[in-house]
Amino acid sequence: MPDKVVDARGSYCPGPLMELIKTIKKADVGAVIEVLSSDQGSAKDIPEWVKKSGNELVYSEKDEAGGYWRIAVKKVK
Template sequence: MSSQVKIAKTLDVRGMYCPGPVMETAKAIKQVQVGEVLEVLATDPAAKPDIEAWARRTGQQILEITQEGGVTRILIKRVK
């Protein structure tokens, strides 16, 4: 699924801790157009639940979350 998604921007917040990843994600989503996809790379163990919660609250759509080698990769589609 992910390999077909066109990524408009990648946000690398590896090494940052809460609330860093969520705050940077909130800023970065504004730098892509509605319909485009933001890729977030994070190492904070809270990044997955926090960005999921942020997306629910703000109405953005999470397309995919994968976790590998301590890195969480989240694809977020800007829908509004």
């Protein structure tokens, strides 16, 4: 279970990523943040950012019925 869920559905790129970064900055190391995004670009961009920033991608999956992505990130530093 994520420690916090950021619902960025309806927000365009780079909105969901920005929301994630804001939340991660405030979170404790080890916390898992889940972002909900209906933006296709963010589904590709967020995992890229996670890799580059040295955090850990827990999962990235599409909710086909709802037409949005669930992307979870663990803050490692």
